[in-house]
Amino acid sequence: MGEVLVQLQNVGVAFSAQRRVGSGRFWALEDVSFTLRQGERLGVIGRNGAGKSTLLRTLAGILQPDRGTIRRTEASFQLLSLALGFVPHLSGRENAILSGLMIGLRQRDIVARLPAIQEFSELGDFFDQPIATYSSGMVMRLGFSVAIQAEPDVLLIDEVLAVGDAEFQEKSGHALRERMRQGQTVVLVSHSETQVASLCDRLLWVEHGRSVLEGDRDSVFEAYHRDLHHETAGP
């Protein structure tokens, strides 16, 4: 088993219910505990509103827990975010640099990778045009090409396995799967059970902001399905 990268113990995260001082809070995460080790590909499953995305943003360090503890090593965590901080009036090239800086890369590293980004995004000469002139598919292609440049110790993926048209979906999906095969530690949130089943070896089941079960893929899937079935068949 790999080295422990992060350990959550009874973690809870509360949001302001309204944009008003003194408004109440609601707990998006109530009580989550699990351990992530080096080289694991952990899938997070659970129904809508279970707190999966909040959990990813907490792992990314964007959200601080309001209760419980997170024990981290030096490992870096990065949320795979497409088109982060894109500005319409700037060119694809400038946006690639800006977005790259926002995901924590050094400027010289992004500049060195610009040719690769241009090629992967298939933008050709459009790369130097303002992205305001792009189609939404082109923006997504550029977004993915930049986002995939991040090389964190733990990659956090929230439903962005495939973007763009069918051809680019295949290409972007392939690039991510290739990353995982090379031993990238990943935490993946997806509604597609087939995707989770094919990409992850461990699962964490979250329900109503609480971690229900963590374990190997098959046993967690089995328990999850039993519960789903129980609920639909229930009184």
Place this chain on the structure above:
Amino acid sequence: MRLHVLELIRFSTYAELRAERSRSYLGLIWWVAEPAMMMAAFWFVFAVVLKSSGPDYLPFLLIGLTMWQWMKSCITHGGYAIWSNLGLIRQARIPVIVFPLVQMLADTVKFFYILALLLVILWCSGHPPSPAYAALPLLFLATFLFAAGVGFCVAAVVPLLPDLRFVIEQVLTFVMFLSGVVFALDQASPPVREIIALNPVASLIDASRAILMRGEWPDAMALLKVGATSTIVCALGMAIVYKLSPRYPKLAA
């Protein structure tokens, strides 16, 4: 601060200016044309219509407005920056201080364009450069620290109390008139003058007029006081932003 954050601040400032330039037909010209139009309006109202002017009223007004507009834009643009970037703050782990700082740096770059125009006007109207110009960098540093400090405080609170935006513009207009930006406050009664003397904006604008109009070294004691105040305000603003940082990504959308 980690190096890539400094790179992010630098590139975002460039991107902000670049995007602003390409958003309008005349682009860069507006950086100077817009404040020039505003100054012309003030000059027309106060010098021509109200005849509230002495012989040196034009340079007096232009220096006051140039310095004030710089401070005001840092406070308002920087002040709204965290609030307007909440979407990004929810998605990325970026030190939130970056957002107001980038706006303030972009405004500072624009200020230097306007300053260049101001200097040309001053030299052409009988206020040539003087050795006292050596004090300008220090004066500008104190001005930036003060405006940035107030801007950080506003930026920290606006996401939690967005209604403040309606108050800030009015407060700033009030402060502008009480800082001797458009007319001298010599006629005010002595106790009022004493209170005004405590206003850092008034001291900063006085000092800039001493240097640029009269070629005098600014009052060292006053500048030292305002420099110390500015540093404290800036440190306080940064501390509040830092303290409230964990709350911003948790605000309701």
